[in-house]
Structures are given as structure tokens and as C-alpha cells.
Amino acid sequence: MIKNLIVILMTSVLVNNYVLVKFLGICPFLGVSKKINQAAGMGIAVTFVMILATAVTWPIQTFILDKFNLAYMQTIVFILVIATLVQFVEIVLKKYMPSLHSSLGIYLPLITTNCAVLGVTVNNINDGYNFVESMVSSLGCGLGFLIAMVLFAGVRGHMEKCNPPEAFKGLPLTLVAASIVSLAFFGFAGVIDNLFA
Amino acid sequence: MSKLQNFLKGLIRENPVLVLVLGTCPTLAVSTKISNAIGMGLAATAVLICSNIAISALRNVISEKVRIPCYIVLIAGFVTVVSMLLNAYANSLYEALGIYLSLIVVNCIILGRAEMYANKHGVIDSAIDAAGMGLGFTLALIAMALIRETLGSGTFLGYEIPFLAENHISILANAPGGFFVFGCLIALVNKLSKGKAIKKKEFGCANCPSAAVCGKNSCTEEEIK
Incomplete structure (x- = not known):
């Protein structure tokens, strides 16, 4: 029971992160x-x-x-x-x-x-x-x-x-940075399977 | 502004996704496959046209103070209708879009057009505006999906492309690739339009994510740039 709850918690914090993996709440x-x-x-x-x-x-x-x-x-x-x-x-x-x-x-x-x-x-x-x-x-x-x-x-x-090319200033650069942060969270994908196997 | 201009502005000059940057969540989430992108785009367009017509027709009836809840209920009603239709007649698409289908309710494009356009203009103009904006949304989704599906999975509408299928860049089909492709597309639009398309005038605060934090009623010229 407790283990199940911990798995749900860890999954929703790291593996299925709402912003970086599931793309919900991108505006804020x-x-x-x-x-x-x-x-x-x-x-x-x-x-x-x-x-x-x-x-x-x-x-x-x-x-x-x-x-x-x-x-x-x-x-x-x-x-x-x-x-x-x-x-x-x-x-x-x-x-x-x-x-x-x-x-x-x-x-x-x-x-x-x-x-x-x-x-x-x-x-x-x-x-x-x-x-x-x-x-x-x-x-x-x-x-x-x-x-x-x-x-x-x-x-x-x-x-x-930093000083990006003119076209990338503002939002595009922010999105590319978000992609790299998302890449870091992508690394958590196998954590749950291996941790609680 | 003629009817044709009104329709065309949604495609490029005021493209809801690439210029106004509304509705980013579904854009990033469903653009892994071209078929999903087309389905999502058309579903949102249908809801947008219905809600714009209804809101424009009721604009003199709905009181100013409670307009947002009224709009949300109207939109939620249309979303329910569309998702029930998809469930009945296009079940595979219904399964593929999953939760993002019911999340059309909170898609900023729809509430945004209601606030920015439909509650100020007549029924026919609002319907044309909705069709243009919906088509612009669909085209932007298809552009994203075209890049992510062909390069990310090496397929086109599910058919394998000879060389790319063996050498696909699978990260593009995953979450980080979504942000990356979206960033690059916006930069491309910036570059091509040389700043001409990037005019966020008429961009009301109703859907600006930082509206409550900034606490002003309109953006200053500097912030728009």
C-alpha cells in the first residue's frame, strides 16, 4: 500500500512531470x-x-x-x-x-x-x-x-x-532552454522500474 | 478589413501558435504524429467556430461581469459534443488524443478569440475569424508534426520513409524534441517576417499567463517587443 503510494508520488513528480514530459501548464x-x-x-x-x-x-x-x-x-x-x-x-x-x-x-x-x-x-x-x-x-x-x-x-x-542570434531572442531561446531541462527529466524514465523492481 | 483578409490573418500574420503563442500545450503534446496533429487541429477548429458563433450571437445578452464563466460553460459544452462525436465515429483518434481532447476547454486560443474578437464583432465575422484561426492552428500543428514525425520516427502518416526510417532521431519524437522544434519554428517565423508579424496588439490580458503578476491593464510598447 505504502509502496504503491510512493511509486505514484515518484512517478508523478519525476517520470511523468506535468510540464516537461506531459506538456500541461506550459503557459505559466x-x-x-x-x-x-x-x-x-x-x-x-x-x-x-x-x-x-x-x-x-x-x-x-x-x-x-x-x-x-x-x-x-x-x-x-x-x-x-x-x-x-x-x-x-x-x-x-x-x-x-x-x-x-x-x-x-x-x-x-x-x-x-x-x-x-x-x-x-x-x-x-x-x-x-x-x-x-x-x-x-x-x-x-x-x-x-x-x-x-x-x-x-x-x-x-x-x-x-547570453547573446543569441536576433531571431532566437526571447521566446525561441526560452523554448530551446526548456528542451534541455526536459532532456534532464527524460533521464528519469527508467527510474521507477529499476528502483522498485 | 475585408472578409478574405479577416480569414487570412489567422494563417500567417496573426497565427495563433507561432505568432500569438497561444495553445502551446496541445501543440507540443500531439505533434508527434501528423495524423494526430490534423485530428487535434480540426477538433479545436470545430469547437472554435461553434464557440465564436455562439458567443458573438450572445454578446449583448451575457453580462460583462460573468462573461468568463459563461464562455467556459459554452466552450465546455461544444468540447463535450465534439469528443462524443469523435468517440463514436473516429475512435482511434479519440484514443490517441486522450486527455488533450477534453483539455480543448482550457485551450487559450478559444477563450482568447472569444475575448479578443467574438464579443466585439458580428456573427459572420466571428465565424470567419474562427475558421482562419483554427486553420492557422491546424497548419502550425501539421508543420510541427511533419518535422517531428519524419525526422523523429522516420515515417510519414504512418508509412516508412526509406532512408529516414533506419536513421531516425528519436529524441525529436519525445518531449525534449517538442520544445526544441517549437523554439526553432518560432525563430524561423521571426526571421522570415523580420519582425513584421510580431505585433501583439489586440493581445488582451485575459489570457496572458503573467497578467495577474504584472497587474496592469495593457502591455507597454517595450514589453510587446
């Missing part, structure tokens, strides 16, 4: 990774929302949609639930935890239409995880997102100093 990855503290803030906010969203959508899928044969409504229901949840969390944070709101709050509206959050909730259902497994998997995906963001922010800091 490219947009908010210029400074390390912003990247970390975004990563933590995404992790937080992913866990909350899974905690809400998994019971909805299991106890409402599956029970009443409404599985085809999954996309509509999930996106609405996530959008409402993010708004709700923002209001609660603003009222009761202003300090947390001022550090995390600005990232929350961005997350409503983040494909990584919708992706993790749908993936958990598709993979047939139970509630605990789903929670661990979304924690792993969030941590993987955080790690990728922070690592990439570090790489981008160094890129400021």
Missing part, C-alpha cells in the same frame, strides 16, 4: 518563470489548487456522475467546479488569511484555466485511482510542477546574460 511555465520567487509562488499555488480540486472532483465523479450515468458531463462539471473553487479559495484567503493572500492570491485567478489542474483531475479518474491515490498523485503533480518552475527560473536567470 513560460510566462511566470522569470524570477525564482514568482516561480515558487506560482508552483505552490498550483499544488494547493490541484490538491483541493482533486479532493472535490473525485467524490463528485464517483458519487454523482458515475452513479447517475452522467460521465459525459465530466468536462463541464469539472471546469465549473474548479473555477468556482478557485474563486471561493481566493475570497476565503482574502478574508481570513490576508498575509497568505498577498503572497499566493495574485496567482489564483491564473489557475482557473490552467490545463494542468483540469488535467490532473481528469487523469486521476482515467487512471482509476482511489481517493488516497488520487490525492497523492495530485500532490506529486503539483510538486513536479513546482520543481520544474523553480529549476527553469534558475536556468532563465543565466540566459539573460
Whole structure:
């Protein structure tokens, strides 16, 4: 049981990294990774929302949609639930935890239409995880997102100093750098099989 | 702007993927095979045309304050219809696209066009705009997939190419190759257009990933460059 959970966690953090391997959540990855503290803030906010969203959508899928044969409504229901949840969390944070709101709050509206959050909730259902497994998997995906963001922010800091050809300035160079960071994560592909064989 | 110009702008000058850099996630994820790229492009185009027509027709009814949730529900509805149709009539494509099909809901191109175009223009103009943008998205996906499939797997639409099949660069078909090819294609567009196509005017903040962090209502001239 515990071993299974560890495998799920490690798989979603390293092997199936949401940003660098599965290409989900590329917009914030490219947009908010210029400074390390912003990247970390975004990563933590995404992790937080992913866990909350899974905690809400998994019971909805299991106890409402599956029970009443409404599985085809999954996309509509999930996106609405996530959008409402993010708004709700923002209001609660603003009222009761202003300090947390001022550090995390600005990232929350961005997350409503983040494909990584919708992706993790749908993936958990598709993979047939139970509630605990789903929670661990979304924690792993969030941590993987955080790690990728922070690592990439570090790489981008160094890129400021280099002088690429005119056409590569800006986004193209960022993408090539992302490709190299992704190559590093690609090396984790066999880790799980060998570690828990 | 004539109807033809309106249609053509989505193909090159305001190409959603290579110039506006919207919808990067599906572009990177499904461009490993040309057949998947065509399928994804057409599915997104269908959703885009439907949602642009609906949003443009309802633009005077939907209240300004709750417009984004309304748009998302409309888009999610159309995505559900398209994915059910694909499941029924093109099941292999449905399996291949997997989760990215339902993620068309959060594709920034669709919400982006709703915000930037459909809620300001008439139904026919919005439909033409959507068709152009959708075709531009499909063409950019095909261009990516052409490079990644022929060089990465040595095949073309599944048929083996004699020399390349034995000497394929398999990293191009994997995740790192996706970023690399995409970066190079954008650089190529930059080079060919010599900065002419790179005008992010009308590029609203609604879908800018850094909108909340920057906290301004519009980008300054310097930031656009």
C-alpha cells in the first residue's frame, strides 16, 4: 500500500512531470518563470489548487456522475467546479488569511484555466485511482510542477546574460532552454522500474 | 478589413501558435504524429467556430461581469459534443488524443478569440475569424508534426520513409524534441517576417499567463517587443 503510494508520488513528480514530459501548464511555465520567487509562488499555488480540486472532483465523479450515468458531463462539471473553487479559495484567503493572500492570491485567478489542474483531475479518474491515490498523485503533480518552475527560473536567470542570434531572442531561446531541462527529466524514465523492481 | 483578409490573418500574420503563442500545450503534446496533429487541429477548429458563433450571437445578452464563466460553460459544452462525436465515429483518434481532447476547454486560443474578437464583432465575422484561426492552428500543428514525425520516427502518416526510417532521431519524437522544434519554428517565423508579424496588439490580458503578476491593464510598447 505504502509502496504503491510512493511509486505514484515518484512517478508523478519525476517520470511523468506535468510540464516537461506531459506538456500541461506550459503557459505559466513560460510566462511566470522569470524570477525564482514568482516561480515558487506560482508552483505552490498550483499544488494547493490541484490538491483541493482533486479532493472535490473525485467524490463528485464517483458519487454523482458515475452513479447517475452522467460521465459525459465530466468536462463541464469539472471546469465549473474548479473555477468556482478557485474563486471561493481566493475570497476565503482574502478574508481570513490576508498575509497568505498577498503572497499566493495574485496567482489564483491564473489557475482557473490552467490545463494542468483540469488535467490532473481528469487523469486521476482515467487512471482509476482511489481517493488516497488520487490525492497523492495530485500532490506529486503539483510538486513536479513546482520543481520544474523553480529549476527553469534558475536556468532563465543565466540566459539573460547570453547573446543569441536576433531571431532566437526571447521566446525561441526560452523554448530551446526548456528542451534541455526536459532532456534532464527524460533521464528519469527508467527510474521507477529499476528502483522498485 | 475585408472578409478574405479577416480569414487570412489567422494563417500567417496573426497565427495563433507561432505568432500569438497561444495553445502551446496541445501543440507540443500531439505533434508527434501528423495524423494526430490534423485530428487535434480540426477538433479545436470545430469547437472554435461553434464557440465564436455562439458567443458573438450572445454578446449583448451575457453580462460583462460573468462573461468568463459563461464562455467556459459554452466552450465546455461544444468540447463535450465534439469528443462524443469523435468517440463514436473516429475512435482511434479519440484514443490517441486522450486527455488533450477534453483539455480543448482550457485551450487559450478559444477563450482568447472569444475575448479578443467574438464579443466585439458580428456573427459572420466571428465565424470567419474562427475558421482562419483554427486553420492557422491546424497548419502550425501539421508543420510541427511533419518535422517531428519524419525526422523523429522516420515515417510519414504512418508509412516508412526509406532512408529516414533506419536513421531516425528519436529524441525529436519525445518531449525534449517538442520544445526544441517549437523554439526553432518560432525563430524561423521571426526571421522570415523580420519582425513584421510580431505585433501583439489586440493581445488582451485575459489570457496572458503573467497578467495577474504584472497587474496592469495593457502591455507597454517595450514589453510587446
